[in-house]
Amino acid sequence: MNIENEVRELALRARAASSEVGAASAEVRNAALSAMAAALRAHAGEIVEANEADMAAARGKGTSEAILDRLMLDEGRVEAMAAALEDLMRLPDPLGRVQMESTLYNGMSLTRVSVPLGVVAMVYEARPNVTADAAGICVKSGNACVLRGGSLAARSNEVVARVLSEAAASAGLPADSVCAITTTDRAATDALMQLHGVVDVLIPRGGAGLIRHCVECSRVPVIETGTGNCHVYVHASADLAMARDIVLNAKCRRFGVCNAAETLLVDEQVARAFLPDALAALAARGVLVHGDELACACAADAGADVRCVAATEDDWATEYLAPEIAVKCVSGVDEAIAHVNRYGTKHSEAIVAADEDAVERFLARVDAAAVYANASTAFTDGGQFGLGAEIGISTQKLHARGPFALDALTSYKYVLRGNGQVRAS
Structure with a gap:
């Protein structure tokens, strides 16, 4: 036969x-x-x-x-x-x-x-x-x-x-x-x-x-x-310690899953305060950074243990499924939303912010199956949503x-x- x-x-x-x-x-x-x-x-x-x-x-x-x-x-x-x-x-x-x-x-x-x-x-x-x-x-x-x-x-x-x-x-x-x-x-x-x-x-x-x-x-x-090209966006109003923990969980809990964060977006005005510590924590878990100019400068401030290479256009659209992450600094919530909607795969997207207007704008305007405020994308899972064993995540x-x-x-x-x-x- x-x-x-x-x-x-x-x-x-x-x-x-x-x-x-x-x-x-x-x-x-x-x-x-x-x-x-x-x-x-x-x-x-x-x-x-x-x-x-x-x-x-x-x-x-x-x-x-x-x-x-x-x-x-x-x-x-x-x-x-x-x-x-x-x-x-x-x-x-x-x-x-x-x-x-x-x-x-x-x-x-x-x-x-x-x-x-x-x-x-x-x-x-x-x-x-x-x-x-x-x-x-x-x-x-x-x-x-x-x-x-x-x-x-x-x-x-x-x-x-x-x-x-x-x-x-x-x-x-x-x-x-x-x-x-x-x-x-x-x-x-x-x-x-x-x-x-x-x-x-x-x-x-x-x-x-x-x-x-x-x-x-x-x-x-x-x-x-x-596929899951998921983002975490750190707004200027974010609790930076909370943001670091969310980024680490979203990226490093498991590298090979579709709800893992593949791109980190950070408001330019808090980049110098947030990124050196966050990138050092990612580096301690073996993560390679693909960063824009400001992100790479912050990586240099973090010390020699942080591996950072210049990001290319392809990096913004890449689902790494590996210990790698793209990092881009943005001017604010509108640029973050535009970036996510252009390069994301409509899977899971998160904002970390104390500013309620920024949160609601992000949640309303980002086109994805799951959008989060002040929580990790790792929760996009049938069991976590109370659905029992899932058969997949539809985008x-x-x-x-x-x-x-x-x-x-x-x-x-x-x-x-x-x-x-x-x-x-």
């Missing part, structure tokens, strides 16, 4: 399973999540062993530390995957919710109720934890899933998907509720994207190249999860925006009940 037929056959199996998953009660779907969490714990050793093989192969290819961090699973991360599935169990059932109801002019009752999308395909890179997150969210929301993980995590994804599929079946759902494409042939991704009418929605999660390819080439509707505006999970994987249908009504011509 060639790749196209193999992928189509797998998706058709998921399609057949989707009607049963969608009709299953909340109790059955939650029981499946419980079984899936228990299975991850029971097979943690096998999962970690497969991941160690993936990690060794990735290191052999010279994979960056940021990608290796995303790829790595240990006992603690497997436990976190299991706990996330249990968190989903405790969330309200997204299906069967009455969104509106009325009695029409002709006496018929009308209700609009939430229903599953059907078959959800996920394409993602180097994040084996996404296999569990995506499967769990799909089961909870009554969808079947087809998972296409990246080749770097092939062994890990195959084991995790098998364990989850078997666990779901043990709880009464079809084994094909969770399907995974195991071939590393890149043609499989293109084949999956062509299955309009079999797959209901495609969600890419990864680098800019993967996302762009899916948006441009897919015949299946796409929920676009965007588009239709259907889903920001961290999205259960509700974004549902649609609705109108249910009408009558007693013999017919429509006049």
Whole structure:
């Protein structure tokens, strides 16, 4: 069987399973999540062993530390995957919710109720934890899933998907509720994207190249999860100690995540007071600075330990996913807003300021899925927002925006009940 037929056959199996998953009660779907969490714990050793093989192969290819961090699973991360599935169990059932109801002019009752999308395909890179997150969210929301993980995590994804599929079946759902494409042939991704009418929605999660390819080439509707060129803007009125802590957390909590700050904007009038200390603190964590002229001068004031190179135009648009940050000094809030809206990716943006007018102007005028005042961008996460395990962070505006999970994987249908009504011509 060639790749196209193999992928189509797998998706058709998921399609057949989707009607049963969608009709299953909340109790059955939650029981499946419980079984899936228990299975991850029971097979943690096998999962970690497969991941160690993936990690060794990735290191052999010279994979960056940021990608290796995303790829790595240990006992603690497997436990976190299991706990996330249990968190989903405790969330309200997204299906069967009455969104509106009325009695029409002709006496018929009308209700609009939430229903599953059907078959959800996920394409993602180097994040084996996404296999569990995506499967769990799909089961909870009554969808079947087809998972296409990246080749770097092939062994890990195959084991995790098998364990989850078997666990779901043990709880009464079809084994094909969770399907995974195991071939590393890149043609499989293109084949999956062509299955309009079999797959209901495609969600890419990864680098800019993967996302762009899916948006441009897919015949299946796409929920676009965007890259994260996120900014922290320090206004002249900011508490500078607070600003330093927010910048360090936003940049250094984890370098390889999409909610990490990649650009620091600072008002010129506080640059000399703020940047030497802040840049020294970043340097202590191994961060390379790409700065404009004033930022580089402040870096020199901070001492020899601060590594600073002259920023280029490309730096303002770069998602480093690494211990690097662009630093630009601006004249005030309007220039900061203009810079963010030009170079940002509509993901997460933060202002640190005591001036309420500046705060409200920034929050209202910055175009992003999440905007923060006096807090780190690191909070843009489904779990942190109380959504449970997220399936991605959308930077588009239709259907889903920001961290999205259960509700974004549902649609609705109108249910009408009558007693013999017919429509006049």
